[in-house]
Amino acid sequence: xxxxxxxxxxxxxxxxxxxxxxxxxxxxxxxxxxxxxxxxxxxxxxxxxxxxxxxxxxxxxxxxxxxxxxxxxxxxxxxxxxxxxxxxxxxxxxxxxxxxxxxxxxxxxxxxxxxxxxxxxxxxxxxxxxxxxxxxxxxxxxxxxxxxxxxxxxxxxxxxxxxxxxx
Numbered sequence: 001x002x003x004x005x006x007x008x009x010x011x012x013x014x015x016x017x018x019x020x021x022x023x024x025x026x027x028x029x030x031x032x033x034x035x036x037x038x039x040x041x042x043x044x045x046x047x048x049x050x051x052x053x054x055x056x057x058x059x060x061x062x063x064x065x066x067x068x069x070x071x072x073x074x075x076x077x078x079x080x081x082x083x084x085x086x087x088x089x090x091x092x093x094x095x096x097x098x099x100x101x102x103x104x105x106x107x108x109x110x111x112x113x114x115x116x117x118x119x120x121x122x123x124x125x126x127x128x129x130x131x132x133x134x135x136x137x138x139x140x141x142x143x144x145x146x147x148x149x150x151x152x153x154x155x156x157x158x159x160x161x162x163x164x165x166x167x
Contacts, residue, residue: 010053010139010140010142012050012051012053013050014142015047015050015053015139015142017144017146018117018119018142018143018144026041026043026079026080026084026088026150026151026152026153026158027041027042027043027045027077027078027079027080028040028041028042028078028080028087028088028091028112028115029041029042029045029057029059029065029069029075029076029077029078030075030076030078030103030109030110030111030112031065031068031069031072031074031075031076031109031110032072032074032108032109032110033068033071033072034071035068037103037110038064038065038068038110039078039091039102039103039110039112040059040063040064040065040091040092041088041089041091041092042057042058042059043153044057044058044059044132045057045058045077048136052138053138053139054121054124054136054137054138054139055077055119055121055136055137055139056134056135056136056137057075057077057134057135057137058129058132058133058134058135059132059133059135060131060132061131061132061133062131066133069123069135070123070126073122073123074108074109074120074121074122074123074137075109075120075121075123075135075137076106076109076110076111076118076119076120076121077118077119077121078111078112078115078117078118079115079116079117079118079119079150080112080115080116080150080151081114081115081116081145081148081149081150081151082148082149082150082151082160083114083151084112084114084115084151085151085158086099087099087102087112088151088153088158102114106118106120106141106143107120107140107141111143114148115143115145115148116144116145116148116149116150116151117142117143117144117145118141118142118143118144119139119141119142120139120140120141120142121137121138121139121140122137122138122140123135123136123137124136124137124138149161
């Protein structure tokens with residue numbers, strides 16, 4: 001069961017700092033259903049409001065993740081750190097069977113072990129938007145690793161801050 005008592009303790013500045021870890025959209029959306037743990041690489045994520053704490057993600061109408069988020073009513077945005085490119089491609093539909101299990105359990109959801117930040121949200125609204133569905137989520141938990149440099153994606157390439165600056 002999810003502990004919603006923490007939802008009123010989200011500091012707007014902490015949420016802003018956590019969302020600021022999102023560099024160019026390299027994140028993995030995760031959720032849990034009766035069928036198990038699920039992940040999907042996505043670029044459509046943003047902070048919506050600091051008070052109340054809201055974020056949103058956009059999921060394609062044809063994505064398997066759409067029904068899974070609708071079933072669970074919750075999702076986590078795992079903002080990737082440098083060195084997690086293999087997980088980004090794995091969850092983008094190019095499975096890598098040599099990868100170790102990336103998940104650990106946090107607040108009843110699968111979370112990536114080495115993410116630079118994690119935002120856990122409950123779905124509060126869905127909006128049909130063309131070939132996607134936007135899930136507005138109320139932030140319930142935050143985790144950050146401030147020293148972890150972000151994984152960036154630019155011009156079809158993964159890189160870090162120095163690589164992007166020199167491009």
